[in-house]
Amino acid sequence: MSDEKTQPIGPGPADEPTVPVAGPSAGVPADESPAAANLAAENTVAENPKSENAPAAALGDADSGPQAAAEPDAPTLADGVKRRISGAGAVIGVLLVLLGFTLAVQLKSNSADESYNSLREEDLYVILTDLDSRAARLRQDINELEATRRELASGASSRDQILKEAQERADDIGILAGTLKAQGTGITLRFADGSGPITAEHLLNAVQELRGAGAEAIQIDGTGGSVRVIASTHFTGADGGGIDVDGVRLTGPYTVTAIGPEDLDKAMEFRGGVVDDVTGDGGTVIVSEPHPVDITAVRGTPNLEYAKPVS
Numbered sequence: 001m002s003d004e005k006t007q008p009i010g011p012g013p014a015d016e017p018t019v020p021v022a023g024p025s026a027g028v029p030a031d032e033s034p035a036a037a038n039l040a041a042e043n044t045v046a047e048n049p050k051s052e053n054a055p056a057a058a059l060g061d062a063d064s065g066p067q068a069a070a071e072p073d074a075p076t077l078a079d080g081v082k083r084r085i086s087g088a089g090a091v092i093g094v095l096l097v098l099l100g101f102t103l104a105v106q107l108k109s110n111s112a113d114e115s116y117n118s119l120r121e122e123d124l125y126v127i128l129t130d131l132d133s134r135a136a137r138l139r140q141d142i143n144e145l146e147a148t149r150r151e152l153a154s155g156a157s158s159r160d161q162i163l164k165e166a167q168e169r170a171d172d173i174g175i176l177a178g179t180l181k182a183q184g185t186g187i188t189l190r191f192a193d194g195s196g197p198i199t200a201e202h203l204l205n206a207v208q209e210l211r212g213a214g215a216e217a218i219q220i221d222g223t224g225g226s227v228r229v230i231a232s233t234h235f236t237g238a239d240g241g242g243i244d245v246d247g248v249r250l251t252g253p254y255t256v257t258a259i260g261p262e263d264l265d266k267a268m269e270f271r272g273g274v275v276d277d278v279t280g281d282g283g284t285v286i287v288s289e290p291h292p293v294d295i296t297a298v299r300g301t302p303n304l305e306y307a308k309p310v311s
Helices: 035-045 055-060 077-115 121-154 159-177 200-212 262-267 272-280
Strands: 180-190 217-223 227-230 234-237 243-245 248-259 284-287 290-296
Touching: 180 200, 180 217, 180 262, 200 217, 200 234, 200 243, 200 248, 200 262, 200 272, 217 243, 217 290, 227 248, 248 290, 262 272, 262 284, 272 284
Parallel strands: none
Antiparallel strands: 180 248, 180 284, 180 290, 217 227, 217 248, 234 243, 243 248
């Protein structure tokens, strides 16, 4: 048997004394579990109610550390949901505006079509025919304008051609105005007194009938001179006999020369015409067959005082 003595259990000379941990968990051995540390922290809070954050510090949780306390305004799930709802609302608003515009256009189109729905088939046919006629006229105008453009582009309307056309138009106006002599196929009417005299009304009716039949130039001859008939020609009875034509006193017999269509003589001889009118009043009138005639009486160039051309 050994002579060693049994020593009591306890701290020996070489053992380091146990140092208590400072803080709210003082007195708790280091080898105790975290649950025991949490229980001690809760007891400390119960003893000191003002330390509301003590359990979080005692737990040592990573989420309750200094980094979590420094970010109190971090975005949350609710903020993301709000942003998505706001964007969706804007898209819905745009779609509603487009839908309203489409409905307005559709309603307007339907109201325009209803004006034709109430028309009869005959009315629609008339409208369609009128549109076809307008389209045909527009196509004809387009063709004419294109032809004119081609002529101008190709140089067909040269300066000489333009001058020639202008001269021809000036000649036509000169004949109608009585400033130029004229010749062509026409007729003559010879008026003479009979049982009744030839009056200014007889000559006026003859001129009107000739113009109505298409006469382009007319001249009246009588004892005392010749007068070219124009648009302003007037007839009055002269004192002492005879007829005053545009201030020229003429006495019979009278000869009216006219250039126009080949059937001028027929226009004078129809029932109730010039021949019947003169013979019915006791005078005499002889109508010649159409033949080449000359009109030599001319008027001076008119000096218009009131009328001006429109440019």
